[in-house]
Amino acid sequence: MTLPTSPSPSAIKQLVKAVDRAERHGKVPFTPAFVRSQIYEVRPPLARLVQGGRGGEVRLRLYLCITMMATAKPYDMRQPPVPQTWARMLALPPETGPRRVNSNLKWLDRKGFIELEPRRGxxxxxxxxxxxxxxxxxxxxxxxxxxxxxxxxxxxxxxxLQLSATATALLFALLEAQGGYKEPRYIPKERQDSYGLSHNTWTSGRKELERNGFLMVTRTPQGSDFDYRRMRNSYWVDDKRFLDRPGSPLPPGSPLPKDDTD
Incomplete structure (x- = not known):
């Protein structure tokens, strides 16, 4: 299987600078409520960020970077990157990237994810x-x-940068579902629905995560010995894959993406 190509070295360099500047270590925390809604038919914030197809890619990446970089109360960035630097960090074309950054920052402000505080000059x-x-x-x-x-x-x-907004959203959802469990988990439809991701998003995101070596999907029986036992998909995210660089060899035993769905 051909592995997806890796992001540009110049964009990686900008991301590394942002991480070093933030002095982040370990994991960046997000609330379960960011990923999953407890109210039927109310989409959680993560799903709202990615809605609209590829249009959600820049705003999702921007928001995740802001969350990673704003490390201390009041969780603000008094000297944020200029649009041109954001564009390089997010591997956007120099001709259109700064404009896209500005429009998506304004979107995040309008939709209640961030507040933009004007500063003269x-x-x-x-x-x-x-x-x-x-x-x-x-x-x-x-x-x-x-x-x-x-x-x-x-x-x-x-x-x-390697993962699409679709795959990133599903990665967050699967990690939330996985929690502290030590083996693959079946995710009932009601719980899948609580993430606010469409069937197409779930399917395409799953295949992309498998291609990149993050996800293993197995078929396991569900139901008691006295009931009809249907084979269902169980999911396991290998978080050790984060330690590798995009494009590096897949972990041993990584399966090819499957087309079967629940």
Whole structure:
């Protein structure tokens, strides 16, 4: 199987600088409520970020970078990168990248993910705000109990750029579902629905994660010995894959993507 090509070295260099500047180590925490909704038919913030197909890619990557970089109260960036630097960091074309960065920052501001604070003669300062309680201050997820931890290597090694918005959203959802479990998990339809991701997003994201060596999908029986036992997909995310660089050899035993779905 041909592995996807890796992101550009210049973009990786900018991401590494951002990680070093933030002095991040370990994992970046996100609340379960960012990934999964407890209210039927209300899409969680992550799903809202990626809705609209490829249009969500820049704003998702921007938001994830801002969350990684804003490390201390009040979780703001008084001297954020200029649009040209953001464009290089996100591997956007120099001709259109800065404009796309500006429009997506404004989108994040309008939709309640961040606040842009105008500064005379400078780019606006950026402040994270709560996505669960609109208008309320941002609270670090690790201070609220259970959280979804994304290894810092997701940024440092360039997986942020390697994976599409679709695959990234599914990766977050599967890590939330996996929690502290030590073996593959079947995810019931009701729980799948709570992530707000469409069937097409689930299918295409799954195949992409398999191609990149993050995901193993197995078929396991569900139901008691006295009931009809249907074979279902069980999912396992190999978080050691974050330590590798995109394009590196797949872990031993990584299966080819399957077309079967529940």
């Amino acid at each position: 400078n780019t606006p300062a950026i402040k994270l705000i709560s996505t669960e309680e609109p208008g309320r201050p941002y609270v670090r997820a690790s201070a609220q109990g259970r959280y979804v931890g994304i290894p810092i290597e997701f940024w440092r090694n360039g997986w942020l």
